[in-house]
Amino acid sequence: MALIDSTPVHGLAEEAPDCREKVLDRRRGPSDPLRIALVVPLQGPAGIFGPSSEFCAELAAEEVNSAGGVLGRPIEFVVVDGGAPPHSVAGEVDLLVSAGAVDAVIGWHISSVRKALIPRMADRVPYVYTALYEGGERAPCVFLAGETPGRQLRPALAWFARELGVRRWAVVGDDYVWPRRTAAAARRYLAQIGGVIGEEVFVALGTETYGDVVRRLGAAAPQGVLMLLVGADAVAFNRAFADAGLHETCVRFSPLMDETIVLGSGAAATEGLFAAAGFFETLITADSLDFSARYHRRFGALAPVLNSMGESCYEGVRLLVELFNRAGSTDLRQIRESSHGLAYDSPRGPVHLRGQHLEQRVFLAAVDGLEFDVLQRF
Known part of the structure; x- marks a missing residue:
C-alpha cells in the first residue's frame, strides 16, 4: 500500500529548527521509496474536491505499487494543502524539493497556485498539473493533464x-x-x-x-x-x-x-x-466503468463521491509513472527528452501527450437531478 503522509507541511519554513531539520532528514537514496508531493485543496472553496483527490491518487499509487512500483521503487505521497494562499503553497513545495524530500509534484489546485509554484521549483523535478486550466502554459518542468x-x-x-x-x-x-x-x-x-x-x-x-x-x-x-x-x-x-x-x-x-x-x-x-x-462517473465507457468499479471496491460505499477532479489526480499519477518508465529515470531532463509521443489508456479513454499537454476526449453533460446525463462527445 502507498503511504500517504496526510499531515500538510504548511508553515514548515517558519517553524522551529528541529521541525525544519526533520524535513531535511527526508533526503533519500535511489533505492528508497519514490516520494511525490500531492498538492490538493484541503480548505477554501476548492476544499470540497480534496477528499476525492486524495482517494483517487491513493488508488493509483496502490495499483502501481502492487505491480512492482516505478523503476523498482514504491510510491509514497506527502500531502500539501493546495487550498492555502499560493505563496504559502509555493514555499512548502520549495522546502520539500530543496530538501530532496520529494522526487516530483502532482495535484489538482487552482491556476494561481500553479503560477506561484513554477518559479520556486526552478525546473528541478517534474510537475504534473492535473486541473483543467486556461491554456498556454509552457514551463519546461510542467506536464498538464487537464482540459483546456x-x-x-x-x-x-x-x-x-x-x-x-x-x-x-x-x-x-x-x-x-x-x-x-x-x-x-x-x-x-x-x-x-x-x-x-x-x-x-x-x-x-x-x-x-x-x-x-x-x-x-x-x-x-x-x-x-x-x-x-x-x-x-x-x-x-x-x-x-x-x-x-x-x-x-x-x-x-x-x-x-x-x-x-x-x-x-x-x-x-x-x-x-x-x-x-474529460470524465464523469456516469460516463458509459469500458474505461470509466472499470475505474468506477475499482474505486468503489477499494473504498466502499462511504467513499467521497467520485468526480472529475478526483479522477484527474489518478490521471496525474498515471501520467507521471508513464513519464518515469519511458525515461527510465526520475531526471527531469531525460523525462522531457523522452516524453514526445507518449500514449496510454486511462479512465478517460485513449490519451496521448503532445507539447506537454495530455490530449483527451471531452464530454458535454446535462445535470438531471443529481446526476450527469452525458449528451455529446467532442
Whole structure:
C-alpha cells in the first residue's frame, strides 16, 4: 500500500529548527521509496474536491505499487494543502524539493497556485498539473493533464448555439487567472459563431452571497450563463440562481462542475445546468466503468463521491509513472527528452501527450437531478 503522509507541511519554513531539520532528514537514496508531493485543496472553496483527490491518487499509487512500483521503487505521497494562499503553497513545495524530500509534484489546485509554484521549483523535478486550466502554459518542468478551453469550451459553445440557439451569454466567475482568461477565450469563440458576452461579473474567491449578482443577471436577461466559479462558490451561486427563478429562462454551463458541486447545490438548483469534462462517473465507457468499479471496491460505499477532479489526480499519477518508465529515470531532463509521443489508456479513454499537454476526449453533460446525463462527445 502507498503511504500517504496526510499531515500538510504548511508553515514548515517558519517553524522551529528541529521541525525544519526533520524535513531535511527526508533526503533519500535511489533505492528508497519514490516520494511525490500531492498538492490538493484541503480548505477554501476548492476544499470540497480534496477528499476525492486524495482517494483517487491513493488508488493509483496502490495499483502501481502492487505491480512492482516505478523503476523498482514504491510510491509514497506527502500531502500539501493546495487550498492555502499560493505563496504559502509555493514555499512548502520549495522546502520539500530543496530538501530532496520529494522526487516530483502532482495535484489538482487552482491556476494561481500553479503560477506561484513554477518559479520556486526552478525546473528541478517534474510537475504534473492535473486541473483543467486556461491554456498556454509552457514551463519546461510542467506536464498538464487537464482540459483546456479549445478542447472543452469552444465546441460546447458551438453546441449550445446549434442545438439550443443560445448565443447571448453572461459570465460569472471568481476573480483570478483561470476565469479571466477563460472568459476572454469565450469571447473569441463566440465571435466566430455570431455570439456575444453581454455581462461579466467577477467575485472574490470564497464569495457566499450572490443576491447582487443574480439581480444583475436578471436585468441583463442572457440566454446562458458561463459559470467560472470554484467549488463551494459554484454551490452558493447555483442556489441563488435557482431561488431567483433564473433557471426558467436561462441555461448555465460550466467547465468546472462535478458531482460534488451538484450534490451540494441540490436537485432543486440544477435545472438547466450543463458541464463539460474529460470524465464523469456516469460516463458509459469500458474505461470509466472499470475505474468506477475499482474505486468503489477499494473504498466502499462511504467513499467521497467520485468526480472529475478526483479522477484527474489518478490521471496525474498515471501520467507521471508513464513519464518515469519511458525515461527510465526520475531526471527531469531525460523525462522531457523522452516524453514526445507518449500514449496510454486511462479512465478517460485513449490519451496521448503532445507539447506537454495530455490530449483527451471531452464530454458535454446535462445535470438531471443529481446526476450527469452525458449528451455529446467532442
